[in-house]
Amino acid sequence: MTEADHAAVAAALAGTDAPDRVITNPQTVQRLSRDFYWYSPILKALLDDKVAEVVVQPISTDEILRVLATCYGRRIPVTPRGAGTGNYGQAIPLKGGVVLDLSRMDTIESITSEGVAIVGPGVRLGVLETTARVQGWELRCYPSTVAKASVGGFLGGGSGGIGSISHGGLRDFGTVRALEVITMEPQPRILFLEGEAVHEVLHAWGTNGVITKIWLALTPAVEWAQCAIAFPTFEAAFTFSEQIAADDRWTKRLVTTFEWPIPSTFAPIKSVTREGKALIFIMIAASELADLEATATAAGGEITHAAPYTGLRTIPLLSDYTWNHTTLWAMKHDPAFTYLQCGFSPTEARSQFAQLKAKFGVEILFHIEWMKIGTGAVIPGSIPLVRYTTEARLNEMIDFCRSIGVSVANPHSNNVEGGGRYRPDNIQLLTKYRYDPRGLMNPGKMVTFQPAPEMSPKE
Known part of the structure; x- marks a missing residue:
């Protein structure tokens, strides 16, 4: 970007605080050009040197319209950013340019009587959960990074989490009712997408539009309890959790x-673990906790923790050790760990486990997250830990998983298609051609998109 480019982008913001929302300090720009890509040793090597040239923090759709129009005219790449809690490098700018940090657009406009939250993209999921529970609602699903993650970032780069066992992921059961999106065109447009149309930009990593408002379906709040149960073997734990x-x-x-x-890697909650034993964490309706304890004990399990859940500040908060936080704790314990994102067969999982153990032994450790999918079936989703040695060995593991029917969303790939959440109907790609014809939105992250040569962003 030239000095004139910087000045033009800065001029798109309004108000006395506008200069504070155009960030050029190198340390701050570098920090806001990062996410948790370093979970992957492959992405770490690929993305460590990628950084924006400026960070812009808009506070209104009008400012975004002006910033995008300016960047379109000057062929400046724009990478939308939520809270930067993603693991695929979704928010890392490959071509420099502008990081559009949406964290200041953090207004909860309302929660309707039907349980739909209307919010800005920068609203923290933890804030929305707490606010919604006061009104008798709660999030259908949220990531283990709930305290930091933003609603817009979750929709742009996330998929599911705590709650998915009952309500599926973000793309299931109409959880995302509608979106307001701004396009990257000579005259950017504000579009309202609802129903099936939300899939045009949902989980597209900000490659084909900027999400500026969200209509998110909630569910009636439940009084929860949490329970930890140890079993002598993984097979016994898997069987009980399946039931x-x-x-x-x-x-x-x-x-x-x-x-x-x-x-053994969960150092802060060592008291709920048992040496050598598999472990299950369950969040259950408080009214059912006693029955769960009795059922688990009858099945040969040991209750190591059982207590009310009093919100996101509950101590210990067992969900802090689930989903991809499991990977984080393992990496703190041993930096050689990384992970995969897998889906095992509901009927063939045990055979798949045995085949993986026979071939890879302790190189792979099973971590199951039970979840409901769009068909209504409950499946053993998985974020297994992997002891990383070489990229070739990791790819061998991925290929073997797929050969035995274990699906893999590859978290070591820095594009929408390789991450395994690309829609086969190509709706996200077709939308990019319509909404971002120059390919300026998060360029390089949708590899099947090919802009005309004269349309490419400036290097």
Whole structure:
């Protein structure tokens, strides 16, 4: 970017605080050009040197319209950013340019009587959860990074989390009711997408539009409790968790199963683990906790923790050790760990586990997150830990998983298609051609998009 480019982008913001919202300090720009890509040793090597030239923090759709029009005319790349809690490098600018930090657009406009939250993209999921519960509602699903993650970032780069056992992921069951989106064109447009149309930009990593308002369906709040159960073997733990996950009589928000030695990495909650034993974390309706404890004990499990859930400040908060926070704790314990994102067969999982263990042994450790998918079926989703040695060995593991029917969303790939959440109907790609014809939105992250040569962003 030239000095004239910087001045033109800065001029798009309004108000006396506008200069404070155009950030050029190198340390701050570098920090806001980062996410948790370093979970992957492959992405770490690929993305460590990528950085924006300026960070812009808009506070209104009018400012975004002006910034995008300016950048379109000057062929300046723009990378939208939520809270930067993603793991695929979604928010890292490959071509420099502008990082559009949406954190200041953090207004909760309303929560309707039907349980739909109307919010800005910068609203923190934890704030929305707390606010919604006061009004008798709660999030359908949220990531383990709930305290920091933003609603817009979650929709742009996330998929599911705590709550997915009952409500599926973000793309299921009409959880995202509608979106307001701004295009990257000579005259950017504000569009309202609802129903199936939200899939044009949902989980597209900000490659084909800027999400500026969200209509997010909630669910009635439940008084929850949390429970940790140890079993002598992973097979026994898997079987018990499968029974709880698949049985509709249980009201649950989380069912997570860990193979030993994964629980040994949870240093702050060592008291709820048992040496050498597999572990299950369950968030269950408080009214069902006693019944769950009795059922688990009868099945040979040991209750190591059982207590009310009093909100996101509950101590210990067991969900802080689930989903991809499991990977974080393991990496703190041993930096050689990384992870995969897998889906095991509901009927063939045990055979798949055995085949993976026979081939890779302790190189792979099973971490199951039970979840409901769009068909209504409950499946053993998984974020297994992997001991990383070489990229070739990691790819061999991915290929073997796929060969035995285990789906893999590759978290070591820095594009929408490689990450395994690309829609086969190409709706996200077709939308990019319509909404971002020059390919200026987060360029390089949708590799099937090919702008005309004269349309390419400036290097």
